């Protein structure tokens with residue numbers, strides 16, 4: 479029994495070392511000013527601050543990877559969220575969306591923060607400063623409600 483445990487331990491150790499050879503791609507795509515959220519929508523400083531602190535890592539081409547992104551399988555887990563997040567909403571490419579999609583995504587921003595689905599809870603375990611106060615959620619929703627009306631459908 480003891481021997482089996484020892485071998486299992488060694489096996490896990492080897493597997494852990496082996497998966498470190500499969501690092502994630504951390505290159506950010508370039509940010510084209512004309513494609514950003516700011517190119518379509520006016521973003522006041524308080525809103526920019528909230529988005530920057532709590533959303534940018536998964537929803538812009540300006541992801542800052544933490545050190546543990548270099549430790550697998552944590553990096554795989556992060557990368558998965560980042561890719562999926564950007565696929566659903568990329569603030570750096572917002573202006574490339576069709577008008578209807580722009581309005582929908584703006585509305586989603588408010589809905590997702592109100593329902594506490596965003597920022598993704600697993601992100602908040604480590605990024606405690608990304609937790610949104612009620613006043614910040616309200617600021618995002620108020621902003622969305624003003625800006626979405628300005629988009630001609």
Ligand code: HEC
Pocket residue numbers: 529532533534535536537558559560562563564566567583586587590591595596597598601
């Ligand atoms: C750790 C990564 C991460 C962070 C941080 C994050 N998101 Fe997300 N976001 C995701 C992922 C993954 C999805 C797709 C899965 C889902 O919808 O639950 C998503 C989906 C969304 C969607 C849904 C888009 C759609 O059309 O379905 C919106 C809107 C959104 N996020 C807004 C935000 C806002 C606003 C913030 C900051 C307050 C934020 N997210 C922070 C990862 C993240």
